[in-house]
Amino acid sequence: MAVYTDITDDELAALLADFDLGAPLSFKGIAEGVENSNFLLETETGRYFLTVYEKRVREEDLPFFLGLMRWLGEHGFPSATPIADRRGEILKRVRGKPCALVSFLSGLSVRRPGVAHCREAGMSLAQLHLAGAGFPMRRENDLGQPHWAPMFAGLQAQADALKPGLAAVIGRDLDHLGAAWPKGLPEGVIHADYFPDNVFFQGGKFAAAFDFYFACTDALAYDVAVALNAWCFEPDGSFNITAARALVAGYESVRPLSGAERAALPVLAHGAAMRFFLTRLHDWGATPAGALVKPKDPLEYERKLAIHRASPDLVLFGAAA
């Protein structure tokens, strides 16, 4: 939720000189994206977003992200499409940082998704998976299961500071996830961060998805598990089985899950909760006190971990046909 890079009118003019988009009419930093700086740009030809990639995004990953966004746009999935300059380049630079212009998206994110939103979320996630089929690039999930134990190695004291005794519990979770993690599930391009704030609705219907900067190649059902955690918990921490059923049913209306995928959902959801718990635990410790951008609460995902640990069947009930 912050603009980190400040772009002057002169720098913007120099960037736009490479494009055929006309003169700028309006340019505003927007409070979206924790990893990047985002600007809303209006020119004589239309509206665009300018994303400036800050250091947390690795520059070598950008061709994958931008290539995927272009691919999805060409394959009918509503998402921000990168705009090529006169020479066909998508990845540009401004103020010494990599950046890209993408098409403007209309829509609003929902703060508290209802059951109908969850159905749309599931349906659109399956559409994303189908649209991504055939995308020729690969990117390893660098926040996937094999990385969790090494990530946690440096965070044990922080876990115990968050909640005494938590480090040992997480350690046992990691052992369990390592042993039970499914292999051989159908893989493809996954969004890997399909949260309500990365999805736009209009009139209650799915309008577009964005923020593909965690996208990678991994089990498609893992993406469903991430979404179940992100969309189907109530503010009081309880798991909403009706919402989960709607999400899975929406998904399966477009792409039915195999038996193996369905059976794997409990451990995938447990693992997905671990992934977000670990990055939030890391960010929670790394953010200076008094910073305007508050880190997301790691305890939210600690509670989700506890639910999956104690009641893995909940997800299966949610996924029941």
Added chain:
Amino acid sequence: MAVYTDITDDELAALLADFDLGAPLSFKGIAEGVENSNFLLETETGRYFLTVYEKRVREEDLPFFLGLMRWLGEHGFPSATPIADRRGEILKRVRGKPCALVSFLSGLSVRRPGVAHCREAGMSLAQLHLAGAGFPMRRENDLGQPHWAPMFAGLQAQADALKPGLAAVIGRDLDHLGAAWPKGLPEGVIHADYFPDNVFFQGGKFAAAFDFYFACTDALAYDVAVALNAWCFEPDGSFNITAARALVAGYESVRPLSGAERAALPVLAHGAAMRFFLTRLHDWGATPAGALVKPKDPLEYERKLAIHRASPDLVLFGAAA
């Protein structure tokens, strides 16, 4: 440069239910305004800004600010116009805070104004002064000359921390300004913060002015002095006399200065530098280390103070016909 208040889709819908603006299509927090939270809203009927007033703006001043913005719009000055709800109300509430919807403005601020921009700035400031004539409300300038010595009383140690010996120099400045401050100059509505980041250009021409949240009733020539300080110094700290001449000539092409106003410009510019030095000195001390919003550098205005102290005639040279 921050969104302080977070508005959910449900809160936005509840606010819009009082207006005839149609359904929301897009809603983004924008990184503009230090005092307020600003959002760019698109509905079925057009584009608007939503400003949520944070605690630094006094609620009792809002009728003056919003009334002035409406008055200026009705009197041909291009600025954001407040939008009334179905019952004719402009001042609304969201999340328990006062807020207002205003019309969208196109344009870009210039980071490094050239001489031609300074001429436009002067011309548009005079247009603002003429458009504001007859506005029936009054608001005392609570950051005007009588307030500087009391403001500085709590900041002396901070001044010396910024630069050893500075507190004594500022004290002598304040004595001088108190003794020499002009009385009886033509008064009216002034913007009081006519900086390049509060002015939009399009194609090199003035397009609109905004951020009227320091506007008040004071000497019109004081507004010119604020603008001279804000627009006519080079990044290296030197005063650009050519730019100053263009600003004053632009102003006088619309509203000629009286002899008394012209003669007062040196002390007004000295005082205007004091006003921004003092608020920046205050904010510099009040901002926690590590905060994402960096306070503006008080030394920039300390240098401007030094120039006006040493060479008051500079402004007069700039104002020469």
